[in-house]
Amino acid sequence: MVAVRSRVDRLVAPTLRRHLLIALGAAAVLLLLSAQIGAYDDYNLTAVAIFAVAAAGLTLLTGLNGQLSLGHGALMAIGAYTASLLLKDHRQLPVIVVLLISVLSAGVIGIAFGYAAARLRGPYLAGATLTLAVALPQVATRYKSIFGGESGLTVPPSAPPDWLGADFPPERWLAWIALAAAVVTMLLLANLLRSAPGRAFKAVRDNEAAAALAGIDVARTQVLAFVISAACAGLAGALFAYWSGITSPAGFSLGLSLQLITAIVIGGLGSLAGAVWGSIVLVFVPLLTSGMASTVHLPSAVADNLPLAIYGGILVIAMLVAPHGIQGALRRILAIGRARWEYPPRGGQKGVVDWDDPAPGT
Numbered sequence: 001m002v003a004v005r006s007r008v009d010r011l012v013a014p015t016l017r018r019h020l021l022i023a024l025g026a027a028a029v030l031l032l033l034s035a036q037i038g039a040y041d042d043y044n045l046t047a048v049a050i051f052a053v054a055a056a057g058l059t060l061l062t063g064l065n066g067q068l069s070l071g072h073g074a075l076m077a078i079g080a081y082t083a084s085l086l087l088k089d090h091r092q093l094p095v096i097v098v099l100l101i102s103v104l105s106a107g108v109i110g111i112a113f114g115y116a117a118a119r120l121r122g123p124y125l126a127g128a129t130l131t132l133a134v135a136l137p138q139v140a141t142r143y144k145s146i147f148g149g150e151s152g153l154t155v156p157p158s159a160p161p162d163w164l165g166a167d168f169p170p171e172r173w174l175a176w177i178a179l180a181a182a183v184v185t186m187l188l189l190a191n192l193l194r195s196a197p198g199r200a201f202k203a204v205r206d207n208e209a210a211a212a213l214a215g216i217d218v219a220r221t222q223v224l225a226f227v228i229s230a231a232c233a234g235l236a237g238a239l240f241a242y243w244s245g246i247t248s249p250a251g252f253s254l255g256l257s258l259q260l261i262t263a264i265v266i267g268g269l270g271s272l273a274g275a276v277w278g279s280i281v282l283v284f285v286p287l288l289t290s291g292m293a294s295t296v297h298l299p300s301a302v303a304d305n306l307p308l309a310i311y312g313g314i315l316v317i318a319m320l321v322a323p324h325g326i327q328g329a330l331r332r333i334l335a336i337g338r339a340r341w342e343y344p345p346r347g348g349q350k351g352v353v354d355w356d357d358p359a360p361g362t
Contacts, residue, residue, distance in 0.1 A: 016191055016194075020187065023183050023184075023186065023187040026183055026186075027179070027180070027183050030045075030179045030183070031176065031179070033045070034172055034175050034176060034179070035172070039169055039171040039172070040171075042169065042171040042172045042174075042175040043171050043175075043243075044283055044284070044287065045175050045178075045179070046171070046174050046175045046178045046179075046239075046243050047243065047283045048276075048279050048280055048283045049175070049178035049179045049181065049182040049239070049279075050178055050182075050236050050239045050240050050243060051236070051260070051263065051278075051279035051282050051283060052182045052185075052186075052275055052276045052279040053178075053181055053182050053185050053232055053235055053236040053239065054072060054076055054232060054233050054236035054237075054260055055260055055263045055264050055267070055275035055276075055278055055279050055282075056182075056185055056186060056189055056232055056272055056275040056276075057072070057185075057189075057228065057229040057230070057231070057232025057233050057236070058072050058229060058232075058233075058260050058261070058264055058275075059264050059269070059270065059271065059272060059274065059275045060189060060192075060193075060201070060225060060228060060229050060232075061225050061226060061228075061229035062261070062264065062269070063264060063269040063270030063271070063274075064193065064198075064201050064202055064205060064225075064270055065201040065202075065204060065205050065221070065222060065225040066204065066205035066206075067117060067125060067222060067225065067226065068122070068125060068126045068129075069125075069126075069129040069226075069229070069257075070126050070129045070130040070133055070254070070257050070258070070261065071113075071128075071129035071130060071131075071132035071133040071136075071257055072129075072133075072229070072233050072256075072257050072260050072261075073133055073252045073253065073254065073255075073256030073257035073260065074132045074133045074135075074136040074137075074252060074257070075106050075109065075110065075132075075229075075230045075233035075234060075237070076233045076234070076236050076237035076240060076252055076256065077136055077137070077140070077237060077247075077249075077251075077252035078102075078105055078106045078109055078136070078230075078233075078234055078237060079102040079103070079105065079106045079233060079234030079235060079236065079237025079238040079240075079241075080102075080237035080238060080240050080241040080247040080251070080252065081140065081147060081153070081237075081241075081247055082101060082102040082105040082106070082234070082237075082238065083098045083099075083101075083102045083155065083237070083238035083241045083242070083247070084152075084153040084154075084155050084241050084247040085146075085153070086098050086101060086102075087155055087156055088153060091156050095158050095177055095242070098238060099181065099235060099238050099239070102234045102235060102237065102238035103231045103234045103235045103238075104231075104234075105234060106230045106231055106233055106234020106235075106237065107227050107228075107230055107231040107234065109230060110226050110227040110228075110229065110230025110231065111223065111226075111227050113128075113129075113132065113226065113230070114222065114223035114224075114225075114226030114227055114230070115219075115223055116128065117129070117222065117223075117226055118218075118219040118222040118223050118226075119219075129257075130254070133253075133254045133257045134254060136252070137249035137250075137252060137253065138249075140152075140248075140249045141249055148247075148248070150248060150249060150250070151248060152246050152247050152248025152249070152250075152251075153246065153247045153248075154245065154246055155241045155242060155244070155245050155246060155247060157170050157174070157242065157245065158170070158173065158174060158177065158242055159173075160172075160173035174242055174243060177239070177242075178239050178243070181235060181239060185232060185235065186272055186276075189228075189232075189272055190272055192228070193272075197221070197224060200216045200221045201221060201225055203216055204216060204218050204221050204222060237252075255308075259282055259311065260282075262278070262282070262311050262315055263275070263278030263279055263281060263282045264278050264325075265278070265315060265318065265319075265325060266278045266281055266311075266314055266315060266318050266325055266326060267279070267281070267325050267326050267327060268324055268325030268326055268327030268328045269324070269325060271324075271325065271327040271328070273327045274325045274326060274327035274328075277325070277326040277327055278325070278326070281311075281314065281326075285307050285310050285311065285314075286307040289307050289310060
């Protein structure tokens with residue numbers, strides 16, 4: 001037993017160290033990037049980080065545990081409204097406290113909904129989460145005295161700490177917060193997926209009956225995946241509230257949930273890196289289309305719906321050309337490069353790539 005444990009420790013420790021080094025490297029690069037760009041680009045970088053957090057949680061639930069959720073926009077709304085209500089009466093509350101409470105509130109809802117979801121499969125689960133996405137904004141509209149109705153609740157900006165100086169841009173400070181949250185989220189999820197619960201997630205996704213025969217509690221595993229995913233959505237929602245400056249039902253419509261699904265499919269379903277690629281597409285496609293619309297003078301009705309059309313086109317092309325998304329395509333390209341230049345070749349034949357082997361999920 002001791003020998004087996006030491007062998008496992010030797011295998012796991014390098015992985016954890018590698019993830020930590022990658023996270024530290026990514027944090028350093030992102031901080032340097034944020035320091036070199038303007039306020040507008042910091043604003044967009046913050047948006048990418050926010051959607052990456054939400055998409056990473058959805059990747060764990062849908063891509064790695066096999067539960068399709070169409071209600072993640074509503075879970076983001078729970079985090080956003082929690083943050084807004086906290087800041088309504090306690091404007092000086094530290095950001096870390098607001099974020100943690102928002103994560104807990106969304107996680108609690110995730111527990112309740114996760115137990116219900118564990119009894120549903122396929123389209124029934126998708127329909128249940130769709131109900132959540134449609135019903136939750138109506139609750140905010142119904143109870144105007146609490147949630148502000150259609151107008152929503154204003155969210156005070158998070159002021160940079162004094163030690164950064166009076167002239168430090170607030171957009172950059174928020175970008176740093178969002179990027180830190182994204183890096184920590186990715187680090188925790190990457191390590192989780194290398195652990196026993198992470199392997200259980202994949203086992204349940206691949207075959208529930210086989211997982212149960214192997215001693216895995218399928219229902220508890222599905223609930224755990226839903227709770228973690230909901231917590232990520234709550235964190236993203238709280239950051240979204242700071243970023244947008246207002247929390248209203250219009251910001252968390254069904255369209256947001258569908259955009260998150262599109263993002264993880266385009267980026268690479270089942271890949272945390274794919275969640276980042278999908279978030280980049282999610283943020284920058286509207287920016288590109290707005291520039292195109294102003295250049296060719298498109299009618300406002302066409303310009304407003306152009307991003308959705310482009311999302312759909314990218315999704316179709318991705319499914320045809322790169323079914324494993326952007327991250328899967330990058331892995332294939334790297335595999336081809338290694339196969340061509342590797343000597344001696346691992347498979348015995350130089351330049352041969354197994355195209356039927358799907359890209360790894362993580």
